[in-house]
Structures are given as structure tokens and as C-alpha cells.
Amino acid sequence: MEKIWIIFKREYLNIVRKKTFLISTFLVPLSFALIFGIQILAAVFVEEENYTILVPSDSSPLITKELSSTETLNFKVTDAPLDSLKAQVIASKDKLLLRLPSTEQIRSNDKLSLDIVGTQTISKAVKKEVREKVEQAIKTDRTRQVGITELQLEELKFDLKIKTQKLDKSGEEKSSNTAMASIIGFAVCFLMYMLMGIYGSILMQGIIEEKSNRIVEVIVSSVKPFQLLMGKVLAIASVGMTQFLLWMVLTLVVQAGIGFIAGPELMMDSAGSQPGMEVDTNELQSTIAELQSFDWTVLWFFPFYFLGGFFLYGSLMAAAGSAVDNIQDAQQFTLPVTIPLILPILFVANIIQNPNGYFAIATSLFPFFSPMAMLVRMSLVEVPWYEVVLSMVLLVGAFLGCIWLAARIYRTGILMYGKKPSFKEVFRWIRT
């Protein structure tokens, strides 16, 4: 035990003191924050686009008389011939040409289209604004045709939003958002995949390095191979946990920071006069609200499933590393290990679609998938406690088995040099 501790300490400090650990620990959440921040900025500060939109005077008067200029768009009905209008558009990138459907088309057709002609790509915002204007004009015309007054039309308008509520056992209702939960579920699944993959290969590389620079022979003359293996596995698992905890702390700090800096700004903007902006900030605020109302219990289970999954996949990667002399040869053995690791990423959509289906339940119990599949389910629905317990028990059983298997391969593998062993040979090492 004491020797495992000595090895643990060295391995842990060896990784934690490296610059790459610090960089990845701080850069990952920062880059998340940055992406988030850029989106906020993009939503808040949309670049102003000013256009003069040329509308030929022979267009349907139904529309032209309704077109009123806005702050950014200046509609200009003109008698000039089409050719000269086109020439103007070519001459100035601030000018656009609008081609409208004819009056008969507007009156008889349900599928209408209009053309905006410009020399540059026209932004979504401009398209949207023009479309709204034209739509409004056509609507006005049509309501008049049917004989409804604007006032009556106004009275017909209403806003309906669907909110899903999650009813828990105590009878308390919590608002839930499936889209948000799906995104979080996928993110958690992907994070788990990345962490297990990255830490698994760090473990494997460490073992190959010790083998190829031959220090392993010196060490196993002092400690048992199993002690060395466990010291390394536990150390890297702890590095993963350390990183996870640091991320949690950083997230809280960053969240508080964003709330402090961007909070008042957002409030001001949503109350502000710009009509285009209002929608975006509302969306942002509701996103934040959804994030806050999300059931974060999944995070409490994350450490357990990370450790379980890492012990399982990490020990197999360790066994693969011990069987070879260099990283290139390891591929043959890591492939059968990495395939089950990647699979959950491929079928995560199926789980999200029906998180209580047989498929989702089966995958969240199967130890090779459960670290990812169970967390996805937990993000979406309340998983019955007995399923959680069963999946945990199965995972523990499976990783104990994998560690046992890995230890047997490891103790023989680390002393084998030269030719790359075959699967058959590796299986013989297990038996001896």
C-alpha cells in the first residue's frame, strides 16, 4: 500500500505540474466562456446595415404604398428604367433592387416570392426586415379584401408558448426544456468520452514510455507490477477528478463574472428601442433561465461514472500499452478498446429521442456504455434508482474484472521486448 502511495504521488505530481495540465484546465472552460461571450456580443452588438432599396414604380401599388422606410432601410420608389436601376445597384453596394410580384399574383396566389438584387451577399436581418414589410402590406390588402378591419385583425392576434413541466415525486413542478436537456446530455456524453479517451491514452503513453526507456525493470525489482499499475491508474484518475473539480470551480467563477458584467447591459438592451435586438436578448435570457432551472443532479453522478469508466477503459489501454514497445504498435490493441468507447457518441441521439426506451435502458446498464449512456438519460429524465444502482454495480464489477485482466497482461507484457505480440500470445499471458 505504501509503495502504491509513493508511485501515486510521483505520477500525480508529474502530470499536474506539467504546463499542459494547467493550460488544458484553464483553457477549456475559458474557450467555452469565450464562445459563449462572443455569442452574447454578436447578439447585443449587431452591425448596422444601411441600404437604399430601389423599387420600380411599375410594381404593384398594393405594396409600394405600404413600404415605409425604417432607420436602416430606405425604400425609394422610382420611375427609372430597370437597366438604369441595375446600373445603380452595380455602382453602389449600399443599393438594392427589389422586384415584387404583380397585383394579380398577389391576389390569386398563395405562394409568392420576391427578389432582392444586390452585388453582395444580403444578410439575414435585411431579408427578414424586407419580408416583414412586404408581408404586412399583402396582409393589409387581403384583410381589406375579406372585409376585416385592422382593428379586428389586431384582436385576433395572440401569443402562445409551450412550456413543458416536469412533475417530480413530491408533486412539485419544475419547468423543463427538452432541447436544452438534450444539448446538456450530449455535452456531458462528449465530455465523458473525451476525458476517458484522453486520460486513457495518457496512462497508456506513460506505460509505453516506462517500458521503452526500460525504467520499468528497475521499478518492478522494487515493487510488484500490480502496485506500479495501480499507482499509475489511481494517480491519473485523480488527475481527472482534479481537473473536473477545477472546471466546476472555474465555471462558477466565470458564471458569476458574466452575470456581474453582462447582467445590467442585457437588461438595458432588452428595454431599449431597437426592435430587432429585443428578440435575441430575450432568447438569451430564457436560455440562461433554462440553464438555471436544469436539473444538475447529473453532475453529482459524473465523478462516479468517470472513475468507473476510466478504470474500465484505462486498465484495458494500460494492458495494450504494456504489450508493445512503441505507440505505433499499440494501435492494433487499442482499436478493440476504442470502438466501444466511440459507440455511445454514435447512438446518443437514439437515447435522447427515447430516454426511457429499452435501448436506452440497456445501454445505460451495459458497463462499456453506461458511463456515457446513463448520464445522457439522467440529463433528460429521472432514472429509477434501482436502474442507477444496477448500472453502478455492473460497472464496478466490470472494471474490477478489467483491472484483473490488465494486471495479468501487464506483468508479463512489460518484460517483453522485440516483436509485437499477437492477440493469441496476449491471451496466453492472461492464463499463465
Place this chain on the structure above:
Amino acid sequence: MKDNFLELHGITKRYDQHVAVRDVSLGVPRGKIYGLLGPNGAGKTSTIRMITGITVPDEGQILFDGAPLTPNHARHVGYMPEERGLYKKMKVHEQVQYLLTLKGMSPTDANHVTREWLIELGLRDWAKRPLADLSKGMQQKVQFISTVAHRPKLLILDEPFSGLDPVNAKVIEERILKMKAEGTTIIFSTHRMEQVEELCDYIALFNRGEVILEEEIGAIREQFQKNSYRIDFVGDASYIRNANMWQILELEEDTAHVQLPEGQGMREIIRYLMDTPLEVRKVELFLPRLNDIFIELVGKDAPTPVANR
């Protein structure tokens, strides 16, 4: 009966399909330097790995200072494998200290002896540098320190001088002899015969997984000397060439190597030479070089044992 620090009784080790070591019995005398010789793949490394406890014999028993070998003996063993290895990026002092604590030393003691040894072998200024910054010779010294600084009772050195320049080799050799003088039992595995002749008290010759010879080194040479003598002389070589009392093995301008029939020796040679006008400088019993014995025993089909780098 010699006082053996380490004894192997009927040790057999099988790997997969081949037998690496077959029914090997050895006795390593206390406080002596014991050489393991033999061509590559003869079973030396497999035997060493069992002595260091890295692997366990399939059959037979190993006695360490009179008691069956257990993992607890690891702290009394210092092992330097043929293929050297240390962590390239770990700092020298930290690294030696780490390896010593793995041997069972307390961190304080390990820290203390590490500093002493680094100073003694002139590596003080490198203590805080990563190993990769050191020259190969210095790295070897670091490896040596981490093998011996915990004062093992049994020291196992596999090719300890390979890759060392003569100056550093001398430093290490002095340390080895000093440890021997302090009572450490040393097992020494090598291909280099001149080192064996210089350092070893006993040798065991391995071939194809078996020990084909185990003996005190002087006894071996006597056993294999074929009653041949070396004569240094000045004068007419025909007196040597024409004598019919011996068979000439080699004859040069002023030195001859001759073999006498059983029962005759130095006395007969001197008597004959006295009657010739030759000026005799030296007559000596010719002791065979270990290398020749080695080749004779292992045979020409075996891979060449002398790996002169």
C-alpha cells in the same frame, strides 16, 4: 563448504513454449564478485530476473542469505539492468530519491544519501536538472547511484560498463570494489572477458538455459590450461623448433608457446634450455584466457560471446 549468500536450487523457468532456464543450481559466495557468462539468450537475464524477484521460478528454490526469497528482500537488492532506464524528464535528485524510497528508504534518508552520492560522483551541479540534460556517462552514474545508494546486500549489475568512457568506467569500478570490500555480494553479468578476468572471483557459464560450468576463476584456468608454457628468449629459434620434447603451438622471433606431454613441466623445460646457448628471459605456465575456454565449451555454433563494441 563455502559461505553462500545466495543459492539457487534446481531453478527452471519456462516461457510460453521454450525453456529459458533449465534446472539451474548455483551458489554465490558472500562478499565475492560472481560473474554470469554466456552467449545471448543463454538464460542469464532470466536467472537475474528471478533473483531480483521480477519473475518467479516455475520450479526450484532460491535462498537469500539462508532464507527463501520473498518480496521483502527487494530492499536488500540493487539491480542495474543491461538496458539502462530512467525518466528522461525527471530531475536527477528527485529521480534518485524516488527510486530509493521505492526500495523502502524513508524520504528523509533517501534525500540525504542522494545528496551525498551526487556530490561524491561529481554530479552536485546537475541535481536539479532533468536527466535528459546530462551526458550519457553522467546518466550512467545516476543509474549507478540509484542502484547502490540504499546499501544493498546483494548487488546485481548487468553489463555495468557498457557505454562508459574509460574515466567513468574506472570511477564505477572503484566503487564496485569498495562495495565488495564492505562485504557486499556482487553478481556481474557481462560479455566482456577481460572485465571478468579482472574483477570476478567466481564465474558461472550459461549455455542454452543451463549452467555448464561453475567454478572459482583460478581453478577454471588451471583446469583448462593444457600443460602449455610460454618461453621468452633471445637467440637462435631453431633450438626451440628442433627440440622434440614439446609440441610447438606458436613460435615467433623471441617468444614461443609450447605444449608438453602429461607428467612433464617447468623443470624439464628449464633443464633443456640450460643446455642451449639461448638467453632465456622468462618461462611461465600459460593460463588460458577465459575467452578461449568459453569458446571451447560453448562451441563454435554458438553466437560469438565477445561483443566488442
